[in-house]
Structures are given as C-alpha cells and as structure tokens.
Amino acid sequence: MQEPVGTKTTTSAVDPVLARLDPDRDRPADAMATEALSLSFGATRVLSDVTMRARQGTITALIGPTGSGKSTFLRTLNRMNDKVPGFAHVGDVTLYGESIWGPRQDLLTIRRRVGMLFQRPNPFPMSIRDNVVAGVRAHGIARGEQLDVVAETRLREVGLWDAVKDRLKESPYRLSGGQQQLLCLARALAVGPEVLLLDEPTSALDPLSTDAVERLLRTMTPALTLIVVTHNLGQARRLSDSTMFFFNGRLVEHGDTEQVFSEPREADTARYVNGLMG
Amino acid sequence: MASWIPVAGLAFVLIVLAVKAWPAVVVNGFGFIKGSQWLPGNTYGSVVHTHGVAHPSGSSYGAWPLIAGTLETSLIAVVIALPISLGTAFALTERMPGWLSRPLGFLVEILAGLPSVVIGLWGVLEVGPFLAHHVYPLVADHVPNVGPFRYFKGPVGYGEGLLTSGLILGLMIVPIIASTTRDLFLQVPALPKEGAEALGLTDAEVARRVTIPWVRSGIIGATVLGLGRALGETMAVAMISGSVLGKVSPTIYGTMTTIAATIVSQLDSAATDGTGFAIATLAEAGLILAAIALAVNLCARYIVSRSGRLAAPVGRG
Structure with a gap:
C-alpha cells in the first residue's frame, strides 16, 4: 500500500513550540481510513480487502467501471449500507482514528460528521429555507431566528443566495437541477460535517453547473475532507489530490492523482484511465 | 360520456331527496338546524297546516x-x-x-x-x-x-x-x-x-x-x-x-x-305519520x-x- 498523498503542512516542521500549542496536535492526520475492509450482501462479496487512508483536507476520487464496488464502498463510510438486508462487513472503517461501528458511536452523529451528496439532487418536500436547515434543526444545532442566519450563510457559501433570496419560502423543485444540487450541498454543509462523501455529484448536471459545483468543492478543503465517486475521469483529474481505482471488487491502485493518470502502476489502471475499458 | 353517469346519478339522488324533504324544509325552517326537540306530534290526532303543508298537531323537529x-x-x-x-x-x-x-x-x-x-x-x-x-x-x-x-x-x-x-x-x-x-x-x-x-x-x-x-x-x-x-x-x-x-x-x-x-x-x-311529514323531516336530515x-x-x-x-x-x- 503506497502512501496516500496530501498536503504536508504540519506545524511541527515550522516551530516545535507552536506545534505543542496546536489544539489539534493529537488529532489523527487521516480523516477517514479503512483497514482490510471487505463488504458483502448475502453470499455475494462486492469488495475485498480495501485498506486506504484519506488525509484530512484532501479530495480523494474513487474511479472504476460500473459494478466495481466503489459506490458500495462510499455508502459504507457513513453506514448507509447498515440497514440493507444481508449487508455484512469484515475489517474496519475509522473516522479520525475511531471505528464508525464502535460501541460508543452514535449512528446519527456519524452521519452528521460524515455528510453525503447524491447522484441526483434530492431536495425535501419543504421550502428552500427549510431544506437548508433540515439537518441543523434535527440535530438541534440552531433554532428560531438562528436558522435564518444558518440558511443565509450556507446559501451564500454555495453561491445560491442571490438566486433564491426572494423565494426562500417557495418549493425547491422549481429550481434548476444545478441549483437543486447546490441546495443539497448547502444542506449537507449546514450540519458542519468533517468528511463529505459525494456519489457522482455532477452526473445529472450540465457542464456549466458541473463547473460551478467543482469550483465550490475545491474551496472546501482543508477544513473538509472529500471523497468523490465519479465516472468523469476529467473531473477526477481536475478535482482530486489522490485517486483510487476500483476494479472487480478490489482496490487496484491508490496514489497521487497525477501519478495514477500519467504513470499508473497497474495495467488495469492504465487501460481504464486511457479509455480502453469501462 | 361515461364520466357523466356518476354526476347524473348524484344529481338525481340529491334532487329526489330535496323534493321529498321540501315540505319539512318549509315548515321546520331554520329552527331545524338549531332546535333540539324531536316530537312527531299526535299522529292519530288532528292534522294541522303550516304554510300549506299538512303535519300532525304538536309535531316539532330540531336536528341540532x-x-x-x-x-x-x-x-x-x-x-x-x-x-x-x-x-x-x-x-x-x-x-x-x-x-x-x-x-x-x-x-x-x-x-x-x-x-x-x-x-x-x-x-x-x-x-x-x-x-x-x-x-x-x-x-x-x-x-x-x-x-x-x-x-x-x-x-x-x-x-x-x-x-x-x-x-x-x-x-x-x-x-x-x-x-x-x-x-x-x-x-x-x-x-x-x-x-x-x-x-x-x-x-x-x-x-x-x-x-x-x-x-x-x-x-x-x-x-x-x-x-x-x-x-x-x-x-x-x-x-x-x-x-x-x-x-x-x-x-x-x-x-x-x-x-x-x-x-x-x-x-x-x-311511516306511521299519515301526513308523510315525519318522512319528509328524515329526508331533510339526510339532505343535511x-x-x-x-x-x-x-x-x-x-x-x-x-x-x-x-x-x-x-x-x-
């Protein structure tokens, strides 16, 4: 397993005194990691023996042909697969060093800390403003008039505020697909996640909206760690720091995005990134 | 065309009900909705007329x-x-x-x-x-x-x-x-x-x-x-x-x-009310x-x- 790539900005290299004052000094450098993770539904094994690390503040792209197990992998990271009948896992997933299945972990808290953006926009049947604060409300993070502040802050953050500020009480379903996806992003960001999982977040969007979402995602690190499943190789290359290539239920290669695309170590990776497969 | 059949049926039922109820509507008036008494009157006694409608003497109805x-x-x-x-x-x-x-x-x-x-x-x-x-x-x-x-x-x-x-x-x-x-x-x-x-x-x-x-x-x-x-x-x-x-x-x-x-x-x-007024009153209740x-x-x-x-x-x- 090669060293995952990330920003090497540890304060210890700069000043040892400063390093000791850093409140995050004991915080693991990896936001999310898996250890020999194997996943199966009933008798069907969909993913075998995946060990990976996603360093805090980086963007990791998950690429591979359909059915390679990358979406299942992603949905395991916030325990969305837990309730699927027959789902079983071997190995472990850790969030800042602690197992997400640990006895002291609360499922709802895991999901607050590990947010998710889906393939297609999925606004809730409530007003635009209520959509943004739905999670905030559920987790009791803010209430009353604070909710309006949260809504405005998050809508500004995703660049949607000017477009929707006059129709906050209206249905989200009249927004364009790209705007709906940005709304869902604002909703996911509002609960203050540490990791954001994105399952082909732009596959239903036009190029212009895709560009807007991508630019936005790039501004979110280093506070946030992103793990993105994408079929768009250009997107993986533009967006990510490191890339994981899944094939036939295995993690074939994981490395610096530039390396994976220009000098892949594995033959399958080379075929896939050069468009000869998938 | 077929979609009119239920509408026509409903209209027919309501019209028949209204026609049957009409004598009661005339006699009972608005008091029917407010009143609480349910007195069929003396069905074997004298018949009186109110607004031209025959009903047993002493009959008084309220549906509240x-x-x-x-x-x-x-x-x-x-x-x-x-x-x-x-x-x-x-x-x-x-x-x-x-x-x-x-x-x-x-x-x-x-x-x-x-x-x-x-x-x-x-x-x-x-x-x-x-x-x-x-x-x-x-x-x-x-x-x-x-x-x-x-x-x-x-x-x-x-x-x-x-x-x-x-x-x-x-x-x-x-x-x-x-x-x-x-x-x-x-x-x-x-x-x-x-x-x-x-x-x-x-x-x-x-x-x-x-x-x-x-x-x-x-x-x-x-x-x-x-x-x-x-x-x-x-x-x-x-x-x-x-x-x-x-x-x-x-x-x-x-x-x-x-x-x-x-x-x-x-x-x-x-049905024992020979004037038919009690039936009309029930029809009025049905209309309500x-x-x-x-x-x-x-x-x-x-x-x-x-x-x-x-x-x-x-x-x-």
Whole structure:
C-alpha cells in the first residue's frame, strides 16, 4: 500500500513550540481510513480487502467501471449500507482514528460528521429555507431566528443566495437541477460535517453547473475532507489530490492523482484511465 | 360520456331527496338546524297546516343534536384513526420484511370489508362495557375539573354513547386510511429519504419531514375518504350510540345519536305519520348529511390545492 498523498503542512516542521500549542496536535492526520475492509450482501462479496487512508483536507476520487464496488464502498463510510438486508462487513472503517461501528458511536452523529451528496439532487418536500436547515434543526444545532442566519450563510457559501433570496419560502423543485444540487450541498454543509462523501455529484448536471459545483468543492478543503465517486475521469483529474481505482471488487491502485493518470502502476489502471475499458 | 353517469346519478339522488324533504324544509325552517326537540306530534290526532303543508298537531323537529352527534363521532374517529393509520402504514412499509408486511397488509384490507353490523354487535356487547368498566372511569376520575376538561368528567354510563361510537368508528376507518397510506408510502422515491437519513435524521424524522409531506395530499384524500365513511356510517352507530334523541350529550361519555343512525332507527315510526311529514323531516336530515359530506370534500380539495405549493412534483426525484 503506497502512501496516500496530501498536503504536508504540519506545524511541527515550522516551530516545535507552536506545534505543542496546536489544539489539534493529537488529532489523527487521516480523516477517514479503512483497514482490510471487505463488504458483502448475502453470499455475494462486492469488495475485498480495501485498506486506504484519506488525509484530512484532501479530495480523494474513487474511479472504476460500473459494478466495481466503489459506490458500495462510499455508502459504507457513513453506514448507509447498515440497514440493507444481508449487508455484512469484515475489517474496519475509522473516522479520525475511531471505528464508525464502535460501541460508543452514535449512528446519527456519524452521519452528521460524515455528510453525503447524491447522484441526483434530492431536495425535501419543504421550502428552500427549510431544506437548508433540515439537518441543523434535527440535530438541534440552531433554532428560531438562528436558522435564518444558518440558511443565509450556507446559501451564500454555495453561491445560491442571490438566486433564491426572494423565494426562500417557495418549493425547491422549481429550481434548476444545478441549483437543486447546490441546495443539497448547502444542506449537507449546514450540519458542519468533517468528511463529505459525494456519489457522482455532477452526473445529472450540465457542464456549466458541473463547473460551478467543482469550483465550490475545491474551496472546501482543508477544513473538509472529500471523497468523490465519479465516472468523469476529467473531473477526477481536475478535482482530486489522490485517486483510487476500483476494479472487480478490489482496490487496484491508490496514489497521487497525477501519478495514477500519467504513470499508473497497474495495467488495469492504465487501460481504464486511457479509455480502453469501462 | 361515461364520466357523466356518476354526476347524473348524484344529481338525481340529491334532487329526489330535496323534493321529498321540501315540505319539512318549509315548515321546520331554520329552527331545524338549531332546535333540539324531536316530537312527531299526535299522529292519530288532528292534522294541522303550516304554510300549506299538512303535519300532525304538536309535531316539532330540531336536528341540532343529530348534527352535533354526527360531527363529534366523526371527529373522534379521525383523531383516533389518523395516527394509528399512519403508524400502521409506516410499520408495514419501513419496519417489516416483505414476508410479514404482505400478509399483514392484506389483513388490514380485509378488515375494511367487515360488515358494520358485526362490528356494531361486537362494540355494543364487548367493547362498550369493557371501556365503561375499566377505561372510562380512569379517565373521568383523573382529569382535572377545569375548563374544557370538564367534558371528560361525569358519569361514564354503560358503554353506549359518544366516545364508544367515535372509537368504534375510528377502528372502522383505520383500514381505509392505512391501506391507502401504505400504497402512498410505497410510491415515495428512495433518494430523498436516503438524503434525510444521510443527514442524520431519525426514522421518525424522515417519516415526518420527508415521507409524509411527500404524499400529504394523498393522505388528506384518504382521511376524507375515511371521514366520509364515519359521517355516513349507520348501523354500527345506531347500535352503539344509545340512540337518544333530543339532546346534545353534555360529556364525551353520554348517549346520543347521529343523522344516519336516526334516519334508520326512526324510519319505521315515521311511516306511521299519515301526513308523510315525519318522512319528509328524515329526508331533510339526510339532505343535511349530504351537505356536510360535500362540504368536507370541498374543504379537503382546498387543503390539497394549498399543500400542493411545496409538494414534490409527480414522477420526479
């Protein structure tokens, strides 16, 4: 397993005194990691023996042909697969060093800390403003008039505020697909996640909206760690720091995005990134 | 063309009812809605004429207790049935594996087909006495004797009356609302529900914030369907209500009657009125019942059209 790539900005290299004052000094450098993770539904094994690390503040792209197990992998990271009948896992997933299945972990808290953006926009049947604060409300993070502040802050953050500020009480379903996806992003960001999982977040969007979402995602690190499943190789290359290539239920290669695309170590990776497969 | 047949049928029924009721409308006037007395008069005595309509001397009718009884029992029924139905639908669609939810769902639908006379019999012989002995006293003895709570104070009777009628009606409309709601829940797409789960909402919050609002207009429709059944339900209420004419029950336990129950229980004796005035009065009561049912439906349509503002677009998501 090669060293995952990330920003090497540890304060210890700069000043040892400063390093000791850093409140995050004991915080693991990896936001999310898996250890020999194997996943199966009933008798069907969909993913075998995946060990990976996603360093805090980086963007990791998950690429591979359909059915390679990358979406299942992603949905395991916030325990969305837990309730699927027959789902079983071997190995472990850790969030800042602690197992997400640990006895002291609360499922709802895991999901607050590990947010998710889906393939297609999925606004809730409530007003635009209520959509943004739905999670905030559920987790009791803010209430009353604070909710309006949260809504405005998050809508500004995703660049949607000017477009929707006059129709906050209206249905989200009249927004364009790209705007709906940005709304869902604002909703996911509002609960203050540490990791954001994105399952082909732009596959239903036009190029212009895709560009807007991508630019936005790039501004979110280093506070946030992103793990993105994408079929768009250009997107993986533009967006990510490191890339994981899944094939036939295995993690074939994981490395610096530039390396994976220009000098892949594995033959399958080379075929896939050069468009000869998938 | 065929779509006009139900409309024509409805118009025909209403017109016949109105024609039959007209003599009573003329004599009883507006007092019919406000009044509480139900006096057929001396059907073997002299016939008097009011506004040119013949009726027995001493006859005087007021339908307010019937109207109030109809609305009260139906309200209790819906208040009881709606949460139970939503809970049932939620359990069937979200909590149970298919091998369990399919037969149970089928059972719920079968319940909707139980004849009301059977339910009425069960209600009057078993449920009513049981509640009057073991449940109502607990409530009546422990609610504070202030303000609106006084409605829950007082003698609990023997199990025939308003509350028992409402509860049994509620039970009768649960299958209607629950089976419709279950079908609606199954239509809610997975993506928004998953989105809510991924945000860390509990199952109950997902149901309250996403699943139920997604099909809100359908749930309102199902509820109105059940309410319509409760408003018009005759036999079970005729058996359980206590069939007491002439006064509105002062407490929630008191005996009473409804429009539908009165029509069926008074039809025989009304036929002995040679002037036909008693029958006309029952027709007038029937007209009021039809008007209430129609008004409920119109209200529901209004609510549905309003709630459509934020509702999810059909076929999307």
